[in-house]
Amino acid sequence: MNKPFFKVINKDPGTKARTGQLQTAHGLIETPVFMPVGTQGTVKGCSPDELRESGSQIILGNTYHLYLRPGHKLIEKAGGLQEFSGWRDPMLTDSGGYQVFSLADLRKVYEDGVVFKSHLDGSSHRFTPESATDIQMSLGSDIMMVLDECPPYPCSAEYAAESVERTSRWAKQCLDKFRNTELKHGYAQALFAIVQGSTIPALRKRSAEALIAMDFPGYAIGGLSIGEPKPVLFEIVELVASLLPCDKPRYLMGMGKPKDIVEGIALGVDMFDCVLPTRNGRKGQVFTWQGPMNVKNAEYKEDGRPIDENCRCYACRNFTRAYIRHLIHVEEMLGRRLASLHNIYFYHDLVRKCREQIKNSTFVTWKNDFLTNYSTTVKSFTN
């Protein structure tokens, strides 16, 4: 279970960036990696084949959503999330914690877990470290996450400190539960811990140290990208990444603008996930090597070019901006799908380029060029 399954392959001489390989039961993952989010057992708009063709190596599932519908027991009986969904490559599930904490008024934190009301029907449910682990063992994800508490930003130092204690205690309970429970699908699963501590360096350090002492196979940086200023975010990422063991994968949860991912990689992060490629894609917001653009804009009405002339994705190989604009405009599924596919491909291409540059020790120059060129010539919808 807890065997070392991560290997650093290349280290960039100019930054903390590195490439690595993560060996999971469903396949090998080249890091740095971007993980598309498949909340309800599907990455919105994309089939498993399309994800593979787009370069996806691993996708996420959300425990909170899958627990509610169709239910983890049903997925367990179907042979796990991979069998159920037809995505037979690696999967990661969150613990449900983040989603539950986002429910705000609908949940209450206790020492032994969290009680929440379903956003669907208001029914009452409880997640404990043990049940969150058990549910993920039913789902059969290759990488599971501990139940953590993600405090809001800003929050008081007292609350953040309490929350770090709780997160550490829960992490231990998850680990114990995991070690004492028989695997449900016969293949290895790995449990990652999550470093919390808001934006307070001393608390982040305390959290990281407590979790490192428990020897998890991988560590996530949680509680960021929730409203704190960007420099603060990177300061915390840099600090935590420097504290985490070099030989374990580092996963920065939920952060995902292209520039931020490149910065995160430079700070030594190996894994990223974000809903931006699909969520923005559905609205016609697409990413190009010159920056983000809104393909719904009138200026693309008769534009016969692909979204990005340097992109080899399915959408760019086959369809024009004018057509995708029309589809999104008239609310056709195919438009949302093509924009999502393009964005996912773009993100994978971005991290693939980072891996290549790290391997060639040219990452610093490439990174500076990318940051300069990105967002200069195309009208942006965000930065």
Next chain:
Amino acid sequence: MNKPFFKVINKDPGTKARTGQLQTAHGLIETPVFMPVGTQGTVKGCSPDELRESGSQIILGNTYHLYLRPGHKLIEKAGGLQEFSGWRDPMLTDSGGYQVFSLADLRKVYEDGVVFKSHLDGSSHRFTPESATDIQMSLGSDIMMVLDECPPYPCSAEYAAESVERTSRWAKQCLDKFRNTELKHGYAQALFAIVQGSTIPALRKRSAEALIAMDFPGYAIGGLSIGEPKPVLFEIVELVASLLPCDKPRYLMGMGKPKDIVEGIALGVDMFDCVLPTRNGRKGQVFTWQGPMNVKNAEYKEDGRPIDENCRCYACRNFTRAYIRHLIHVEEMLGRRLASLHNIYFYHDLVRKCREQIKNSTFVTWKNDFLTNYSTTVKSFTN
């Protein structure tokens, strides 16, 4: 333009069924053929590649919708509907007449055309026989339809008679406009006439004779599947099919339950279109060789079988009823897409089997078996 482009290949000895080949500028079509409906320049939920893989030979576009958004001039500039949409195989467009007549309170018929208000913004527009032809020449469909008037069911004999006169006069105007206008895309387009006359045999006969005298390359039977009893529908189809020239393709507009298509083929119809496969698919209503089923039903919750075990479509090769049920239940695009793809494949498979049976002179026996087996073992959502 008006060259004979249709060839009957096989005639069934026991019915009026026949197989044929329709040679269009964008490819050869084997008939009988089912044509999926791509209202806004896309068959809802499906990419051009998926349609081809599902067996689609020709798809429809709706002139009314495309005229409003993105506009026929934009599509003309893009090189026609095929270039614009990436579906580079044959396309048929309706004239917009049916959709405009469905607007009821929003339109008014004049002798020279129809004035209507857009369902989108209430803006006022006018279609004349000439403009409907011109718009379709801009769209560049392989098969265009004349502007006709589709009277409601029931309607008075007087109104039906007036409407037949108008439809004949408009057909002539469309033909003249078409013959006197230079092709906009350099490839051949064919203009089909539409037989009207409500459910009154004498009017249907009058309509058919008037249109046959104008020598169109193909004829549609319009004004049916709008509420009249099924026996009446088939009586009219049988009558009109028997009046139409044997060497021209016959297209029964908008009728599309599987049993009805098989009956229509037995009466000598060559072409069908219907929104059922996609519209019902989006709600989880799927077709199987044992009849229609609603994959959303609780009984399929843990069903690990494909929608139809005898189906070779993409959805059935890769996904279970349980997974598709979940996706439709939680309103994921992929569910709507898989069910639509399955249904389209089913319809193509159905007419492919009909072609095969006609070729082997075994159509009557096969038809009786199909009608007996269909809708017996699976709970139906409709009959």
